Amino acid sequence: MLFFVLIFSFTFSPELTDKPLLFWAKNDFCCEHIHLDAASLNVSQQPPVGALEKKFIARGLVDVQKIDPSLLVELKYSTTDNFIKEDVYGDLERAYLQPLAAEKLKNANRYLKQEKPKYTLLVYDGARPRSVTKIFWQRMSHLPYNRREDFVADPAIGSIHNFGCAVDLTIADENGQPLDMGTIFDYFGQLAEPRREAALLKAGKLTRQQIENRQLLRRVMTKAGYTSIQTEWWHFNALSRANAKAKYGFIE
């Protein structure tokens, strides 16, 4: 059986290392169920630096967890749990931002912990290359232009994510679980819109607790210098589009 463990430890893919490894080892005498984790195999948890990540680094962007290791990151576009159900980031697993935006994010997390010591910010997306915005735009091509713009940025204009100056995030509790914000991330509809919260509360579509959770997120982010938007509770800008474009330009 040891033979199988050794062979497996040399051959499995590194992207599996953050998950428990389950497999069956079989020989002439037994069939045994073995549970291993990355630590027991002495394998680094860090995925390799891929092409997209190299592009971010070359543009001077920083890994937000290097600025604040207590931040949680779960890049939704590096999974199929997103609105187009496609992994468009591939091997990118870390969130990058311009240093100025990452510094503000670190301060927001500090302000959060001052209010709620066991909570932490959970980042869903940071810098996003324009090539990915083009994919989103194309996937929404069945909609008329003005409806498309409700969901995704026109790549000709660009999203502030394309300059490394916007972040999508929520708050995680002491167990790392996201707080109830009333909708999931990237929910396309009025329920996600901060501008409608008072009416949605009145109509019984959002609870007071859900709105308070959103307000906590907005409070710590705006205190740190981010601005919120009226249509998505999870999105925050570190700079205006014009300033971000002038200062940094597109990440293609």
Ligand SMILES: [Zn+2]
């Ligand atoms: Zn966003």
